[in-house]
Amino acid sequence: MSDISRDTMLLTTPFHSRVEAMCDLNDWGNWMGYTTPNAYFDVELEYFAVRSTTGVFDLSPMNKYRVTGPDAQRYLDRLITRDVSKIGINRVGYAIWCDDNGQIMDDGTIFRLGEQDYRICSYQRADDWLAWNKLGFDVTIDNESEAVAGLAVQGPTSCTVLTLLGCTDLNQLKPFGIAHYTFEGQPLMVSRTGFTGDLGYEVWVPPETAEALWDQLFELGRDYLIKPIGSYALELARIEAGFLQANVDFMPAEEVVRVGRTRSPFELGLGWLVDFSKPLFNGRSALLKEQANGSRYRFAMLDVEGNKPAEHSFILKGDKQVGTVTSAAWCPTAKANIAYAQIEMPHGAVGDELVAEIYYQRELHWTRLLAPCKVIDAPIFKSPKRWQTPAPPH
Amino acid sequence: MNQYDAIVIGAGHNGLTNGAYLAKAGLKVAVLERNPYIGGATVSRELHKGWWYSNCSYVSSLLRPEITRDLELPRHGLQVVSFGGGATFMRNGDHFGNYSDHDRHYREMARHSKRDANAYDRYAADTSLQTKLIRPYLMRTPPDPTSMKPRDLRDLLEFARSFMDLGEEKLLDTIKFWTASVGDYLHEYFETDVIKAHMAGSGIIGTALGVYSPGTAYVLLHHYMGDVDGNVGAWGFARGGMGAIADALSKAFQSYGGEIICDANVDEIIVKNGQAAGVALKDGTEYKAPIVVSNLDPKRTFLDITNPSDLPKDVLKKARNFKIRGSSGKLNIALDGLPVFNGLDPRNRLMAGDLHFSDSLERQERAYDDWKAGTWSKDPYLDMMIPSLTDPTMAPPGKHMMSVFVQYAPPKVEGREWTDEDKDGFEKSVIDQISNYSPNFRDLILHCETRTPREIEAEVGLTEGNIFMGELTFDQLLFNRPFPGYAQYRSPIKGMYMCSSGTHPGGGVMAAPGANAAREILADLKRPNTVPGGYADD
Numbered sequence: 001m002s003d004i005s006r007d008t009m010l011l012t013t014p015f016h017s018r019v020e021a022m023c024d025l026n027d028w029g030n031w032m033g034y035t036t037p038n039a040y041f042d043v044e045l046e047y048f049a050v051r052s053t054t055g056v057f058d059l060s061p062m063n064k065y066r067v068t069g070p071d072a073q074r075y076l077d078r079l080i081t082r083d084v085s086k087i088g089i090n091r092v093g094y095a096i097w098c099d100d101n102g103q104i105m106d107d108g109t110i111f112r113l114g115e116q117d118y119r120i121c122s123y124q125r126a127d128d129w130l131a132w133n134k135l136g137f138d139v140t141i142d143n144e145s146e147a148v149a150g151l152a153v154q155g156p157t158s159c160t161v162l163t164l165l166g167c168t169d170l171n172q173l174k175p176f177g178i179a180h181y182t183f184e185g186q187p188l189m190v191s192r193t194g195f196t197g198d199l200g201y202e203v204w205v206p207p208e209t210a211e212a213l214w215d216q217l218f219e220l221g222r223d224y225l226i227k228p229i230g231s232y233a234l235e236l237a238r239i240e241a242g243f244l245q246a247n248v249d250f251m252p253a254e255e256v257v258r259v260g261r262t263r264s265p266f267e268l269g270l271g272w273l274v275d276f277s278k279p280l281f282n283g284r285s286a287l288l289k290e291q292a293n294g295s296r297y298r299f300a301m302l303d304v305e306g307n308k309p310a311e312h313s314f315i316l317k318g319d320k321q322v323g324t325v326t327s328a329a330w331c332p333t334a335k336a337n338i339a340y341a342q343i344e345m346p347h348g349a350v351g352d353e354l355v356a357e358i359y360y361q362r363e364l365h366w367t368r369l370l371a372p373c374k375v376i377d378a379p380i381f382k383s384p385k386r387w388q389t390p391a392p393p394h
Numbered sequence: 395m396n397q398y399d400a401i402v403i404g405a406g407h408n409g410l411t412n413g414a415y416l417a418k419a420g421l422k423v424a425v426l427e428r429n430p431y432i433g434g435a436t437v438s439r440e441l442h443k444g445w446w447y448s449n450c451s452y453v454s455s456l457l458r459p460e461i462t463r464d465l466e467l468p469r470h471g472l473q474v475v476s477f478g479g480g481a482t483f484m485r486n487g488d489h490f491g492n493y494s495d496h497d498r499h500y501r502e503m504a505r506h507s508k509r510d511a512n513a514y515d516r517y518a519a520d521t522s523l524q525t526k527l528i529r530p531y532l533m534r535t536p537p538d539p540t541s542m543k544p545r546d547l548r549d550l551l552e553f554a555r556s557f558m559d560l561g562e563e564k565l566l567d568t569i570k571f572w573t574a575s576v577g578d579y580l581h582e583y584f585e586t587d588v589i590k591a592h593m594a595g596s597g598i599i600g601t602a603l604g605v606y607s608p609g610t611a612y613v614l615l616h617h618y619m620g621d622v623d624g625n626v627g628a629w630g631f632a633r634g635g636m637g638a639i640a641d642a643l644s645k646a647f648q649s650y651g652g653e654i655i656c657d658a659n660v661d662e663i664i665v666k667n668g669q670a671a672g673v674a675l676k677d678g679t680e681y682k683a684p685i686v687v688s689n690l691d692p693k694r695t696f697l698d699i700t701n702p703s704d705l706p707k708d709v710l711k712k713a714r715n716f717k718i719r720g721s722s723g724k725l726n727i728a729l730d731g732l733p734v735f736n737g738l739d740p741r742n743r744l745m746a747g748d749l750h751f752s753d754s755l756e757r758q759e760r761a762y763d764d765w766k767a768g769t770w771s772k773d774p775y776l777d778m779m780i781p782s783l784t785d786p787t788m789a790p791p792g793k794h795m796m797s798v799f800v801q802y803a804p805p806k807v808e809g810r811e812w813t814d815e816d817k818d819g820f821e822k823s824v825i826d827q828i829s830n831y832s833p834n835f836r837d838l839i840l841h842c843e844t845r846t847p848r849e850i851e852a853e854v855g856l857t858e859g860n861i862f863m864g865e866l867t868f869d870q871l872l873f874n875r876p877f878p879g880y881a882q883y884r885s886p887i888k889g890m891y892m893c894s895s896g897t898h899p900g901g902g903v904m905a906a907p908g909a910n911a912a913r914e915i916l917a918d919l920k921r922p923n924t925v926p927g928g929y930a931d932d
Contacts, residue, residue, distance in 0.1 A: 025495065041743060042494050045478050052475040052633055053786055157786050222741070223792040225783065307459065307929045333473055335462045362932050381468075394786045 010035045013060035014149040014210035018218075022228045029231055032061040032125075037230040044332070046233035050196050051333050053225035054155040056217060057234055059202065060210075064148050065120040065130055069139035072116040078281050079133050080110065081265060081274040087112045090178040092191050096265055096273050097129075102286030103253035103262035105129060106246050107270075109193060111178060119144065123246045129254070133282070149210040153217065154200030154237075157224035159391040162190060162201055164220040165213075170201070171390040184209045192391075195234060197241020199385040199392065224394070239338060240331040242301065242379025244268060249326040249340055264290055267342070269299035297323075298348040302339040302356065303380065304328075304373040310339040310356040316370070317354055322347045325356065334380040339373065350377040396681045398424045398653075400915070401673055402893070403660050403699070404689030404855070406434025407457075410643035411908030412687055412893040412915075414465055417650035418924040419916050424681060425647065426658040426673065428855065432644055434689075435854045435861065436903055438635025442841035444790045447726035448636040449843060450854060451861070452779060452797040455629040456619070456902040457639060460533055461909055464926045465646040472642035473633040477784045480747030482592040483736045483831045490588045490753075491744045507586040517583040523564065524571055525619040526931055527556060528899075532619070532906050533928030535914055536872040536881050536898045572868055576610040577755045587754040594758060595750055598801060599777055600861040600901065602719035604762030605755050609867040616866050616902065629748075631781050635788065639903065655681075663688070663890060665704040670889035673699075684889050685915060689908070691856060691863040692716050692876035692896040700887070709886050712877035717865040718896070720805030720847030720858030721765060725798040725824050728841040732780070732794055733832040746783040751776055751827055765802035768809060770820045770846075774827055775801045793840075800824050805847045805858035812848040820846055862901030863894050872898055883911035884918075891915055 011034050013019070024041040036058065040046060049055035067076060076084045080095040087093040089112050096107045108122035120126070130141050153162060163170050166181055173179050173192050181188045186209045194200035205213050218226055238245065246252055253262045264287060265274050274287055300323070304310045309330050315323035323343035331338050339356060347354070351374065358369040385392055398421075402413045405427035413425040431437065435450035454474055462472065480492035490506060493499040503511035537549035557565055571579065576597025580590045594605045597614035604610070632638040644654055661676040663686050672682035688695040696705060696713035732740045735749070752758045752775045761771035777799040782789040789795040800820075807816045821844040829836050847859030856863060864870055873881045876896045883891050893911035895901035913925040 024498075042478055044476050045494075045743075048475045048784075051473065052784065160791075225786055308932070332476070334468050335459055335474075336468075360932065367932065 013058055014207035015058045015060065015151070015214050018211055018214040019058055019228065023230075027230070031231065032063070034061040036061060037228075039230040039232050040228045043230070043232045043236070046227060046229040047236045047332060049225070049227035049229055050155045050198055050200075050233065050237050052156060053227065054153060054158045054161050054221055055196075055227055055229035055233065056214075057152040057154070057229050059150045059152050060148075062145070062150060063122045063125050064144040065122070065126060066142040066144050067118040067120060067130075067139055068114075068116060068142075069137075070116060071137040071139050072118055075134065075137040075139045076110065076118060077278060078137075079130075081281055081283065081287075083275045083278055084110065084118075089114060090180075092176045092178060092193050094273070096270055098265065098283030098287070099253045100283055100286065101253070101262070102264050102283035102290060104250055104265060104268060104270075105253045107244060109191075111191065113178070124252050147206065148204050149207045149213075150205075151203045151213065151217070152194055152196075152200065153203055154194045154196045154198055156199055156385055156392065157221075157226070157394045158200050160393050161217065161221040161224050161226055162203070165216055171393075173391070174389045175387055184212050188213070195241075195243050196237040197243070197379065197381050197386060198237075198383045199388070236329055236332065239327050239329040239340070240334055240379070240381040242381075244270075244340070245327065260296075263297065263342070264295060266290060266295045267297040267299060295345055298343045298345055300341045300343045300348040300352075300375045301377075301379065302341055302354065302373040303376045304337040304339050304356050304358075305371045306369070307337055308358050308360050308369055308371065309337060310358050310371065310373070313339065313359070314357040315341050315343060315354050315373075316357055317347050322354070331380055336380045337371075338380050348375055350375050396679070398422050398681060398683040400424075400685035400687060401426060401681050401683040402687045402689060403663075403673065404428070404434060404894070405432035405640070405644070405654055405656070406689055406894075407436040407639055407643055407903055407905050408893050408895060408908035408911075409434070409687070409689030410640060410647050411461060411465070411905040412689065412912045413652050414643060414647040414650060415909055415912035415924050416685075416915060417647055417652040419912075419921045421685075421921075422651070423647075424653045424655055424683075426660060426675075426681070427654065427656045428659045429853070430656050432654060432656065433637050433640035435850075435856065436636045436640045438637030441726070441843050442728040445728040445793070445795050445841065446635045446788050447795065447843060448632075448781065448797060449724065449726045449845070450850065451636050451903050452781070452799065453629050454632050454636065454639060454903055456904040458533060458904055458906050458909070458928070460926045460928055461905045465643065467639075467642040467646060470642040470645035470649070472638055474630040475633050475784055476630045477746050477781075479744040480749065481735075481738070481744045482588055482750040482753055483738075484588055484753040487736055489736055489738060489744075490592050492592065492747060493744075503589060506589055507584075510584045510586050510589050513583045520567070521615070521618060524568065524615050527568065528615065529619050530556075530928060530931050531872070532899045532904065533910065533926070535883065535910050536875070538879075538882060539873055540879070571611050571615075573608055574611040575606045575608050576614045577605040577759075579611040579614070580755075587756075591752050591754050591758060592750060594755055595752070595775060595777060598758065598762070598775065599799065600722060601865055601867075602717075602721035602765065602802070602860075603865075603867070605758045607762075612868060612871070613866050616900065631785050633785050633787060635781075635785075636903065643905070660699050663700050663704075663887075665701065665887055665890070668704075668888055670887055685891070685919075686889060687891045687893050687911060687915070688885075689894045691718060691860070691894055692892065693718055693857045694855065695885075695892060695894070695896075700885075700890075704887055706886050709877075709880070712880075716876055716896075717867070717870060718857045718860045718863065719865065720851070720860055721802050722859070722861060723770070723800045723803035723820060723847065724845045724850070725796075725800060725821065726843040726845075727796040727798065727839055728789065729794040729796055729838040730840050731792065731834075731838050732783075733828075733835040733838055735832045745780060747779075749776075749778040749780075751831055761802055765804050768804055769807060770803045770816075770823060771801065772823055774823055776824065776827060777801075778828070798824060798828070803846050803859075812846050817844055817846050817848070820844065863896035864900070866900050871900065875900065883907075883914045
């Protein structure tokens with residue numbers, strides 16, 4: 001034994017003791033300064049837990065900001081591009097926020113917990129941005145990131161497992177709904193949200209009950225084939241289901257150094273989240289101008305021929321390079337080879353036929369492949385379970 | 395009425411695939427099925443309330459991804475879910491586990507033999523080389539070595555070149571591989587009984603041969619060349635059982651305008667002036683079509699439902715001599731809980747894979763000796779799965795469905811037909827085998843469906859209950875499948891075709907025979923091709 005103190009670079013989440021015990025592969029990554037598993041036992045089987053049974057993902061490192069006070073709604077309406085008043089109490093809204101140039105800073109979810117009580121859940125840290133935007137508004141902003149531990153509980157049997165945990169009538173909860181329960185004498189909040197495109201929930205508890213939550217979930221979920229999943233499996237599920245990822249599919253606007261590397265909501269296929277009927281919000285005038293004059297890029301989902309993922313590929317139209325791929329995967333359930341690409345206008349409309357220039361290596365030998373691909377109009381994986389209420393039992 | 399452009403006999407996965415591609419090309423197609431339900435051997439049945447059995451075929455890795463994607467089977471409800479793990483339980487109370495992670499697998503092998511664990515990489519590379527030679531031909535019609543047609547000459551040249559490119563040493567290895575026994579092949583790499591026995595299982599499944607019979611090394615390959623999502627050799631379940639594959643194929647077929655007619659038992663293919671003209675059912679109903687495709691095995695196709703006066707003698711002779719020997723049976727068991735094996739924690743992930751009890755090649759060969767003697771194996775080789783550990787729709791929560799593939803079971807018992815007493819004896823040998831390794835197994839049994847070759851033949855129509863519709867030995871592969879001169883899906887009768895697993899590339903729920911046959915039919919009709927090619931190998 002030694003008494004050398006161990007001040008590690010990376011933090012651990014409130015679930016870490018349990019996560020570590022199940023992480024057979026000892027394959028760890030760094031997410032927002034936290035030690036998080038890339039994979040627990042087998043990426044493919046973890047992915048299939050989400051699609052066939054229940055997969056549990058520790059999302060505690062997500063950034064959480066509580067926004068309260070008389071001006072909370074007005075504040076958020078200026079901050080984000082969609083109409084916040086349309087998010088009812090105990091409802092969640094997917095949202096993006098832009099800088100003054102109409103360029104995306106981040107995407108996230110807005111939880112409405114009360115009349116003037118909201119929580120922003122974001123991938124990026126937003127303390128600085130939220131503070132500057134507060135000027136003149138009567139709101140309080142608390143960084144709750146460490147005060148709220150979270151698990152994504154996703155997959156066809158997830159509703160059944162959480163119901164056994166005490167989440168009564170959870171199957172009646174509609175997509176993007178919130179329900180409140182008590183667990184171990186502490187509040188437990190469930191939202192029907194997720195990043196997998198399947199039936200699924202996110203469960204939020206104070207850190208003190210995190211380990212008990214994990215233990216009970218896995219005990220009660222055993223007969224429903226519950227399994228932990230790491231970030232690699234989640235990545236596969238989110239590409240198949242059509243979700244964008246900050247720092248992968250777009251750069252947070254304020255972190256960009258080089259001119260022209262930011263993207264607007266229109267350029268990421270998120271124009272539907274921009275509500276010009278609001279008189280003012282960050283980026284509104286720039287976005288109006290873009291709407292009138294046209295965008296530089298178009299977000300395209302590509303169905304790529306063959307089975308080689310078009311990772312980091314250039315996209316060609318004839319001989320001309322017109323775009324690049326940001327995310328790509330062979331999608332195991334949809335059985336399709338999908339890529340997200342940024343395509344220079346006017347190319348990349350639905351139905352447009354392009355070519356992906358794919359490079360892959362086998363046994364140190366590189367091969368260049370020109371794979372025809374087609375722009376599709378919707379994510380390739382569509383689970384009816386995601387939208388069904390009452391939620392199906394499996 | 396009853397007039398179609400094409401009729402497909404048999405709504406198994408190949409018949410439905412064939413029908414789907416013909417219908418996609420604009421043909422008016424009917425698929426006729428003898429049973430009141432579709433699927434053939436690709437079927438899920440609720441034989442005990444709350445428990446679903448994949449009561450014939452039980453795993454899906456060979457189903458061609460090109461077909462799944464092209465026919466949009468996921469959109470039609472098909473969800474293939476990978477499983478992992480597996481183990482062979484040993485008589486000494488130990489086990490050998492199969493781990494998907496390379497280094498974890500090494501550690502498990504090294505526990506039995508460091509040398510074998512190290513040799514595994516050489517074994518994996520050599521076996522992969524063989525799969526790479528055959529995989530490009532799965533979604534293609536085999537070339538005819540006697541033909542002078544440009545297509546055949548080109549394909550033969552390509553085939554020959556891929557072998558010549560190997561260099562002398564690997565070419566000789568390859569020739570040896572294609573003719574060797576799986577036992578001898580494994581001796582080249584491994585010294586440990588249980589490791590060899592665990593791997594040898596794939597060389598005998600569905601085959602009336604033993605681990606020391608020449609040709610079984612290829613059968614091992616046949617089980618390794620599938621893939622779930624590019625993970626070559628990985629295995630998956632169809633969510634909801636194998637019937638989900640037939641259901642999705644039937645929806646794809648119907649989306650192109652195809653028609654499925656159940657309870658339609660074909661008596662004979664109608665031939666007029668040497669040209670197929672339709673089929674007559676046993677009840678007298680007639681369906682007319684200039685194209686008739688048989689998804690029955692080659693024996694049934696030519697000896698049962700074709701009038702011998704419409705066929706040349708050599709085809710009748712080849713059909714009669716076609717090797718399609720019954721060698722296996724199946725138990726499907728509803729369990730009240732999870733059985734415990736030999737001290738292995740039931741929560742161990744190995745349990746979700748393929749489980750076995752033959753821990754030496756010697757035991758596997760003795761099991762085959764029983765078959766040769768005309769009886770079922772007293773110490774049977776089992777390929778056992780618990781799909782409900784991966785798919786929650788197969789059994790109620792906490793309960794389990796077990797699929798036990800059993801080898802060997804003879805087509806006839808000591809030369810006579812199976813009796814119900816024989817079936818009970820066969821069942822007992824399997825239950826005893828499992829119970830020897832699992833003390834609580836017997837008490838958990840709620841329902842058991844036992845299928846000897848007799849039941850499989852009677853219900854599914856597979857001659858002798860042979861799961862591959864013909865042995866997968868070199869004399870019946872590629873341009874020899876089902877027989878020389880007829881390996882391109884055409885029969886000697888104009889307008890009559892074959893699309894079953896009895897044709898190239900064989901059985902295993904690949905759907906490739908059905909697709910390849912459709913490509914040939916469309917070419918004969920001078921219609922645009924609707925069938926995708928195979929993904930390029932890398």
